[in-house]
Amino acid sequence: MTIRMQPDYRLSIAQIVPRTEAEGPGVRFALWFQGCPLRCPGCCNPEMLPFEGGTPMALGEIVRQMGQGLESHGIEGITLLGGEPLAHAPGAAALARAAREIGLSVMVFTGYTLEEARQMPDTAVAELLAHTDILVDGPYVREQPDSTRRWIGSTNQRVHFLSERYRADDPCWRQPNTLEIRLREGELAVNGFPARSAVGLWRRPPWRTPRDP
Template identity: 55%
Template sequence: MPDGATIEVAMIVPRTEAEGPGVRYAVWVQGCPLRCAGCCNPEMLAFGGEGMTRRGAADLVEEACASGAEGVSLLGGEPFAQAEALAPLAEGVRARGLSVMIFSGYTLAELQAQGPAAARLLAATDLLVDGRFEARLRSQRRRFIGSDNQVLHFLTERYSPDDPKLQGGNTVELRIRGGEITLNGWPLLGPRTRVAR
């Protein structure tokens, strides 16, 4: 990781079962160049957007490991838009025995053509959901998948298609803290955060 490199973070949920197999430490990054119509996270599209914080990979590795989670899920925004900063995070949690799942709007073939930073992040990834979200192909048939064109790739042997943690439908989680309601999980519910009145 280059000196001073940081991750632009939109949101963190330290314990979730809606963003990958088992209990996950989920990090939503800020910024996405793809602009999929019907994106479920429009507030996370702008780079340097409102509410974004900058975090170091080493700090996030420690937090993820301390959370007791089985793994880390990287979402967004677009994680591969920050591949150089996220690769040390993914490598760090994998070195500590946690798994890594990434949700990307790019296809695996597009990611493989992106260069060394994307290759390094892919090499530290166990599961990849790839492909742009397509609102006309919305789906609830497969867990963790938002539209039928998206594919779940098993990049290591840590998980397999018949893993019980990957079965079942999509779920949503709701948290209420200090008058703020946060939703994560099923991607068709609209904006992630609403302030209670």
């Protein structure tokens, strides 16, 4: 079941934010995959639904950026979003494994439920789950917005602690939601709640400009 990939294996990436405090506990490296087979009404990232487009990036380059994030920004983990991470399971699993190997935690947002994920025949999905600390599951339901739980889009979505690294009573879950706005090369970048459900993510891929915020 172990997913080992060549460093030049390419992942389809919609966006990377190398340092964010708006996509999970602490300071994190956040990555959005390009492509999702689901169609939640009101999806805030419609431009990330097609599997075409995005930017192909080598696994080794992303892992290098994660390591740089640890050294330069003291990130405590990575967050995988989409698009749909489970639809990119081999690459997502390889990233999660690499993150764990350098001591980073892994948080994943998926539109599938945990039960659905566990029934998927793709062994890479199981590998991804095995290297995930926090899984936020279930489709986004526009009619059920969640105004109380940090980082969570709708009330049907559940937070699963798949390792001992985090707990539901950690103080981070009781802090207010965070919205980050960056100005980079004359364009605005927005991420974090309520961007996930209301504003939408801004679209210029920041990884093309290696200068961090």
